[in-house]
Amino acid sequence: MSTGVDIAPHHYVCYGLHVASEFQLDELDPVEAPPGPADVVVRRAELPGVPDGVAVLPHGMWRLGDRCGFHVDGVGRYEIRAGREILVDPAAGVARRTIRLYLLGTALGALMAQRDHLVLHGNAVRIGDGCAVVLGHSGAGKSTLAAEFSRRGLDIFSDDVVPVTRDGLAMPGSARIKLWADALEGLGVSPDGLQRVDRAHDKFQLPIRRNPLSPLPLRWIYVLERSATPALAIEPVRGATCYALLHEHTYRNEFIHGDDAVQRHLEQCARLLPRVRMSRVNRPADTMTPVATADAIIADIGAPLSGSAPDDGANEESVPA
């Protein structure tokens, strides 16, 4: 096992943290080495896997106090420690970009959760001096919608993973959107020259133009859902439903396991919810397009807000398609 002084030649900033990595991370913007120690160190190590006596969660995940890890067949083992360190034990012959896929996804997401962030599975977009986050299951169209927002000149905060601080600030991530080939085609973008996410997926990294971003207050949460209704409609959600939706769309929510993790997650949600307006975007499967969805969300945000106090269930926020 490699211990002692880390020689980490690559330096990046992601989610507001300085990351020093033994691995070159093409998806992040390189920066100068910091004068002091980095916030996060990524290094190669031999990992034994799941510690004795620890419950194995789905997908080979485990958690023990401030350590957690996971294992992906043919890719390798990852361990995340105390919000400061990511250790990677790559499988023989695995492609570097595949190592990065899990490193920048699950591992970095777990690290942000260890740093007491509520880590949401969605895309964030800057709206004025705040931001909106769009949640949804894989395949719901989050990234395509983010590409549509970007096309309209809005700054995309983060793709796929949005860490939110205790004070309700969303942290900016990588300036790339991961899109399936058919989604690129729908946007009229050729995949030629774009890097594939990895060999196994017909999914590409689309770099986006954006202004430099600092953490911004999360003000709106939209959950993309399929619905049987004839027209696209935005419906406010309240109370326990908000918690259920936040749990459902917390990134890698398998890690919310054990008394301390459950209580912490509940408290994170309770701190965030009074600061945001949460809505469901009910989209009929036949007619859902990124353009119509973006129009509806922007109209909803632009609608006169009823102030920060929770309103009493009036349905004036519904937006016709």
Add this chain to the structure above:
Amino acid sequence: MTASTTYIRRPELHAVEMDGELVMMGADQGEYFSLRDVAASLWQHLEQPRTLDELCDLVAAEYDVSAQDCRADIVAFLDDLTAKSMVDERS
């Protein structure tokens, strides 16, 4: 249910309070319930073992209702909590 049956909330349930509403995650991951007013108050009382009579008296002391009049609602609430595995019943 007998006069000596006691109820106590399951210790592993986690709850937070928000705008006077108590939100908790149920026994199943990702399942949430919210309680307010009398229900939230009853939940606080269920931190220790309580009989139905005790719960009725506690509610009658706190709200403008007689122990007899709130009894049926409390029975229904306890049945609901039991069905959701949120309380343990001990005879």
